[in-house]
Amino acid sequence: MLEDKELLHLLRNEKTQNEGFKFLVQQYQRSLYYHIRTIVINHDDTDDVLQNTFIKIFKNIHSFKEESKLYSWMFRIATNEALTFLQKKAKQNTVSTEEVLQNAVNNLKADTYFEGTEIQIQLQKAIAQLPEKQQLVFKLKYFEELKYEEISEMLSTSVGALKASYHLAVKKIEDFLKTN
Structure with missing residues (x-):
């Protein structure tokens, strides 16, 4: 695992940029995938958002000011990409983002990459209501x-x-789970 400074040095040098990007993907792909997956829920959508996230990171690595940790900056990009994706999907289907998430939760059982139980599906339904x-905030604190x-x-x-x-999120989730 490379330190941020080493990784940034590779990424910002034209000769080692591709090698640096390969290391970046290896180092952060899994955690970014799970972060995005908690937001968009669907595996295929997560893959699309993850790809867009890495493209955006690659294009903007030179503008990273190192005022925060590299992973914080990348997680912010991933979060924004995931939220933008949900908003676009909602707009395309003329529904709210809540409805997009609710549909994703309702289709979890059919998702071959979802290995959760009925309780986890109920939790996802409760979260989708927030x-x-x-x-x-709940997903970042609870899951990650x-x-x-x-x-x-x-x-x-x-x-x-x-x-x-x-x-507030915990209270609403508890209330939802008690009544469903």
């Missing part, structure tokens, strides 16, 4: 076990606002 920001400070850096939001969003 407002977009609460969904995102990120610290509030890391999420704050990714989403450019205060830790206090994140804690409030997470608390």
Whole structure:
């Protein structure tokens, strides 16, 4: 595993850029895939968003200012790509993003890459009912076990606002699971 400085050096040098990108993909593909998958739910959509994310990272690596960790910057790009994807899909189907997510959750059983149980499907249904920001904060905190400070850096939001969003999300999920 390469350190950020080494990776950035390879990526920003024309002669080693392709090699650096190969290392970047090897190092972060799995974690970015799962991050995106928690947002868009569907495997095929996740692959599309992941590909777009890596393209955007490759094109914009020179503008990375190193004010945050490389993975935080990439996760922010992945998050934005995933949310943009959901919004486009909703617009194409003339439905809300919530309905897009609900459809994805309803199709989880047919997804050959989903190995979850009925309880996990119910949890996904509960999460899909949340407002977009609460969904995102819950997924980052619960599934990816990120610290509030890391999420704050990714989403450019205060830790206090994140804690409030997470608390509200947990309460709504508990209420949903109790009634369904």
